[in-house]
Amino acid sequence: MHESCGVFGIYAPGINVAQTTFFALFALQHRGQESAGIAVSDGNGIKIHASMGLVSQAFTETDLELLKGHIGIGHNRYSTTGSSRPMNAQPIIVKSEDLTIALAHNGNIINHKLLRDELQERGYNFHTSSDSEVIANLILASPGQNWQEKIEYAMHRLQGAYSLVILTENKLIGVRDPFGVRPLCLGTIDSGWSIASESCALDHIGARFIREIEPGEILVIDSQGVKSFKKEDSKKALCIFEYIYFARPDSIIQGKLLYPTREAMGRILAEEYPVDADLVMGVPDSATAAGIGYSNASGIAYCEGLLKNRYVGRTFIEPEQRIRELGVQLKFNPLSQIIAGKRLIVVDDSIVRGTTTPHVVSLLRKAGATEVHLRICAPPIRYPCFFGVDMATRWELIAAKKTVPEIKEHLGADSLGYLSLNGLIRAVDLPRDIFCLACFTGAYPIPVQIEMDKLALEVLPPEELSEVHL
Numbered sequence: 136m137h138e139s140c141g142v143f144g145i146y147a148p149g150i151n152v153a154q155t156t157f158f159a160l161f162a163l164q165h166r167g168q169e170s171a172g173i174a175v176s177d178g179n180g181i182k183i184h185a186s187m188g189l190v191s192q193a194f195t196e197t198d199l200e201l202l203k204g205h206i207g208i209g210h211n212r213y214s215t216t217g218s219s220r221p222m223n224a225q226p227i228i229v230k231s232e233d234l235t236i237a238l239a240h241n242g243n244i245i246n247h248k249l250l251r252d253e254l255q256e257r258g259y260n261f262h263t264s265s266d267s268e269v270i271a272n273l274i275l276a277s278p279g280q281n282w283q284e285k286i287e288y289a290m291h292r293l294q295g296a297y298s299l300v301i302l303t304e305n306k307l308i309g310v311r312d313p314f315g316v317r318p319l320c321l322g323t324i325d326s327g328w329s330i331a332s333e334s335c336a337l338d339h340i341g342a343r344f345i346r347e348i349e350p351g352e353i354l355v356i357d358s359q360g361v362k363s364f365k366k367e368d369s370k371k372a373l374c375i376f377e378y379i380y381f382a383r384p385d386s387i388i389q390g391k392l393l394y395p396t397r398e399a400m401g402r403i404l405a406e407e408y409p410v411d412a413d414l415v416m417g418v419p420d421s422a423t424a425a426g427i428g429y430s431n432a433s434g435i436a437y438c439e440g441l442l443k444n445r446y447v448g449r450t451f452i453e454p455e456q457r458i459r460e461l462g463v464q465l466k467f468n469p470l471s472q473i474i475a476g477k478r479l480i481v482v483d484d485s486i487v488r489g490t491t492t493p494h495v496v497s498l499l500r501k502a503g504a505t506e507v508h509l510r511i512c513a514p515p516i517r518y519p520c521f522f523g524v525d526m527a528t529r530w531e532l533i534a535a536k537k538t539v540p541e542i543k544e545h546l547g548a549d550s551l552g553y554l555s556l557n558g559l560i561r562a563v564d565l566p567r568d569i570f571c572l573a574c575f576t577g578a579y580p581i582p583v584q585i586e587m588d589k590l591a592l593e594v595l596p597p598e599e600l601s602e603v604h605l
């Protein structure tokens with residue numbers, strides 16, 4: 136499962152904004168590994184560099200030196216809408232006769248096809264297949280005396296999830312959709328300001344976290360300081376998967392540090408699904424805190440049973456068949472001397488397709504584990520995400536097709552326990568109605584009618600879809 140993107144923005148005269156943005160993107164690398172880009176303005180024009188690959192692969196020192204200015208935005212991309220091509224790397228620059236903006240987007244726009252058709256009819260050109268270009272053109276095409284009015288108008292037309300950083304020649308603008316699906320926060324840096332998908336990016340560059348940008352809020356930052364614009368409060372739908380998996384455990388969302396929240400998920404899993412065993416382990420890195428929580432609550436010792444090869448991220452080197460067949464072994468190495476002869480409780484963040492977990496179970500058994508009891512920090516995922524998370528179509532989701540006992544058999548585990556929805560809400564310790572829980576419940580906060588029609592069919596594999604009459 137992949138999150139779609141990480142975004143960052145900075146307004147800070149006197150600071151090397153390109154280099155600071157580079158290091159902030161480094162801290163947000165977990166949100167997208169496909170491409171990275173930075174755009175800066177010195178007040179007279181916007182310069183950009185974007186390239187495929189990890190942040191460390193996308194920029195040379197010379198690239199950064201050429202990006203001179205006092206305002207900047209940056210982006211790490213994992214593609215959801217729009218294919219994986221260099222032209223879809225962000226930020227993107229869009230121009231009209233008299234206006235230019237660069238924009239970086241985290242989320243997914245559900246009605247982007249309709250908006251694109253409308254804008255094309257009005258003469259707007261598109262150079263990429265991404266929904267982010269639709270947002271940027273829509274803002275330029277919107278009526279209004281200033282950026283705030285244009286963005287407000289565009290927000291009425293956009294359906295979906297969007298946390299945006301926008302660069303004009305002399306302003307940095309942050310925007311969060313009215314549901315607040317994706318996170319976005321504000322910090323100070325020296326005498327300037329920064330905006331980031333997650334607070335961990337602020338920590339790493341020496342910025343100070345101030346607050347989260349509110350759902351539906353527009354922040355305009357320029358030489359006059361920060362101005363906030365927000366219409367009335369609407370229903371929130373924050374993505375609960377930020378707490379389970381996407382965000383880093385050292386980030387703060389809704390005033391909560393994620394590490395203890397993940398520990399609580401493990402603690403509650405131990406209450407809901409106790410089992411007699413010798414050792415508890417979390418699948419690194421996302422389930423480590425939950426594993427420790429399970430261990431503390433159950434009194435069963437914690438161990439690191441799998442070590443993760445942290446640098447086996449995205450690579451453009453296509454592995455040969457022999458290497459491909461190693462599968463999860465390329466990523467995880469079991470500590471056989473620790474786990475041999477032991478009954479293990481293995482805590483993991485979630486199960487999406489159910490394709491990786493059987494290999495993890497088998498790796499642990501080959502290393503000598505006598506029993507493998509899986510405990511999962513999320514309820515069964517039965518519905519796909521339309522808000523910027525690349526999960527799967529519905530027919531690929533294992534919990535949409537199989538019962539929990541069938542999934543247990545498929546995974547080869549001795550037992551399987553999914554955290555209940557109530558247990559998850561207890562762990563997060565915030566009101567249930569501020570969250571999107573759609574991938575568990577199918578109750579989408581934003582209308583997704585067109586996709587829902589397809590969804591009804593997508594529970595079938597593609598070969599059987601052809602036999603369904605529309």
Ligand code: SF4
Pocket residue numbers: 316373374375376377519520521522523524571572573574575
């Ligand atoms: S459907 Fe699931 S992954 Fe998508 S936004 Fe909602 S909670 Fe997050």
